[in-house]
Amino acid sequence: MLTQPDGLLKYLTDASSLRLPQGHFIDGEFRRSRSGRSMQSEDPGRGEAFADFARGDADDIADAVSSSRKGFAVWRRTPPADRGRVLNRTAELIRQNAERLAIAECLDSGKPIGEARGDVSGAARTFEYYAGACDKLEGQVFPLPSGYVGFSQHEPVGVTAHIIPWNFPISTAARGMAPALAAGCSVIAKPAEQTPFTALLLAELLAQAGLPAGVCNVVTGTGVEAGAPLVAHTGIDHVTFTGSVATGAHVMRACAENVTRSVMELGGKSPVVVLDDCDFDAAIANVTGAIFEHAGQICSAGSRLVIEAGIHDRFVETLAKKAAAISLGHGLRSPDMGPVNSAAQRDKILGFLDRARERGAEFLAGGLAATAAESGKGYFIEPTIVASRPQDDELVQEEIFGPVLTVQKADDADHALHLANCTRFGLVAGVFTRDFSRAHQLARDIDAGQVYINEYFAGGIEVPFGGNKQSGFGREKGLEGLKSYCKTKSIAARIG
Template sequence: MQSKQELVALALSAGTLPGLPQGHFIDGASSTAASGRSMESFDPGRAAPFAVFARGDAGDVEAAVGSARRAFEQTWRDTPAAARGRILQRAAELIREETARLAVVESLDSGKPLAEAEGDVRGAARAFEYYAGACDKLQGDTFPLGPDYLGYSLHEPVGVAAQIIPWNFPISTAARGIAPALAAGCAVVAKPAEQTPFTALLLAELLKRAGLPDGVLNVVTGTGAEAGAPLVAHPGIDHVTFTGSVATGIGVMKAAADNVTRVVLELGGKSPVIVLADCDRKAALDGVMGAIFENAGQICSAGSRLIVERSLHDGFVEDLCRRAEALRLGHALREPQMGPVNSDTQLGRIAGFIDRARARGVDVATGGAETADPESGQGWFYRPTIVDDCAPDDELVREEIFGPVLTVQIAEDAQHALALANDSQYALVAGVYTADFAKAHRLAARLDAGQVYINEYFAGGIEVPFGGNKKSGFGREKGLEGLLSYCRTKSIAARI
């Protein structure tokens, strides 16, 4: 097994890694696209292709769903819970053993710094470990119907679950959906984003090595229009978990409605970070920086709105600007503090937001320009950007940018901060920094968000349910609540 250093050196010198899967993963084996077509995946740090993979369509989806249905009905749903747990636990161990390779592939494919990719791989392993332990704890209830009756409920696997995986967190999002689905006894057909297909394919190979029966997990690669749309509209799909944009999520929901297919939607965000004057200033600065500049701001739950109390505003924003300007940018495998954005399309979208803001006379305090890897002059990079004192109705406050752009709003006090925070079409997460614990929890109770972080942004882990309200979607992933997403409850009442 090659070390991380060897893999990084190879990837930087060759521009790729050998042995990457090029086909779909269907019925336990690699499979070429039915059409024979393929497409390229790009290294965002070089703005150049580094590998090819299968370009799937409805024919490949049909094969994958059929394989999943057979595996579910003939094998997996009747596999004892403890046996399912052992397979998932072995998968967690294999993911940890393969951390270096998975992380390097993730960095090449997504552009995120290697340290962040390694964290994502560790999180994926933890997800399989967590749900491995939950397999044989999934139990129903009994109902007190009196001495002449027996009443009880069962949690049954819903069937074949589709997973539509985004490009910003490919392996960790795949794991947080696939692991609970398998734990519940479902079979899965996964469709990773066309920008980042490889770690989902590698994950499927690892699960086969862990003992997962053929067909229980299938991966179809290709575009959203050609592979994703036929998957979510397929009548053989019993559940869809989708992570992505609001517009695409609405389309997924409409397509699923034709077959009355249940859905979990994790959509966009414009998450506020409330920083009050009595906060731990250093912790708040650290938290705000990580909330917006990790993964170059390409996170649904990024803290993209700073709502800061007026008495703290001037010095706090000045310090943020200095920190942002000092961030070291570069290719993901050179251990930068911030990497590129994922695609030329995304780079253009981010630049468009800032160009329009400048035309409106908005104060771009720092950043606000495209750039490149300082070592190679290549890649899709955007400078860390802070836009100060934004009006509540400004486009930068209202719309998700999905890039390294922080918009600043000024609050007069905690209640004003709460009103600003809730004035959004999104409600995914929120952050609060204050030394007043009672105030923090009063705010948490009133914030419209699926999850609230207090004094540490991105606090929590796989144990904590995650999902949004409003246009951020509905349903929950992670935690035991995420496991129940893949179950249907059957109630039984008998006269005895």
């Protein structure tokens, strides 16, 4: 386990003791890119590079696919109980290496160290959960006429590609890789170029846990040079993608060329519906966390507050004060909120805010770029709340992916439902009310893949996750996520 004799802050100037890998993980070992090229990963809390990693391309992808096809031939024949033991050992190794993984995640993504530790813990739980599912994949017996027998069995889909986003690198890697491995598939992961390291470290831990060489490969690099050739490769049987609608559409077109299966999680513009009879303090705390955790860079962030008129004024006034009190700083310093992931992401968010000002939007809190007080560096955006905007406003309709909450004022619960469903997205939603019947009516009628009642982000790995409308299709997490990596074979026989 990693020791910290000098505390966390030593990694601000020297990340070498983390022993971060510099190569791809292919066929059970780290190796350089065939081209010999590398890239730098930037610490968004300082706006400075802190480590190098391999810059892969189609040649490296070809090596990974070849390795994965051989690995699949071995892994699919491995007894399910033995697969479960490997995943359980992986969960334990993640816990043993938790601090190293969390620090790497913090430096790579910018999120506060406490959030990174939570993500690592969740990754361990994910492997643990699917370890228990390996030997529970049971088929069905069909009620055929006398003289026939019919049954089904689940088979692994084959070589699976995983395009991992930069906002939750280890969490998203785990929620795709663990069920794929549990089902008997092999895995090729392509982490975002902004956050390459925890996927590589995870592959290393899987190998230490006994996963055969070739069953898990990781190729790092850009989306254009490594991601595109991966999803377009004829040796890929399934693609799991998490990212923007625009990029997801490109991935789907590539999958269509080879009729490759896919699961798409494409982001959201999720409403948090707060009714007059809510638990006021609990709703304030949850709305704050829903948008300002990881600086709002969460696909399921509660980025729209749909607030009933009776408590609107008091609620938004209280919320604005709470937002103004949020501390900003480098993730290793345990601030309330860390930076956004890159200069490009910061500038994209500021573009939304500048255009809103031009349209006359009222800012109740924040709205400007910032830097870390201790260093004057980093890519920060102030926690921002924008007063009630019309339904067709850009801040209501578009995913900003930053710490920006847009208010929508509702006349009553029926109007709140209409506003909740007013965008092209349908990932998640939150509902806050003491009226349990009304809560379930809203949960029934809101068009979203998941609805939280009286606690935003409620649930865990056991609960299926995925979107409707332009938030994508397919489900991850839970046993539904396991089914994504299985194909059903039906067998029928005449027996006399």
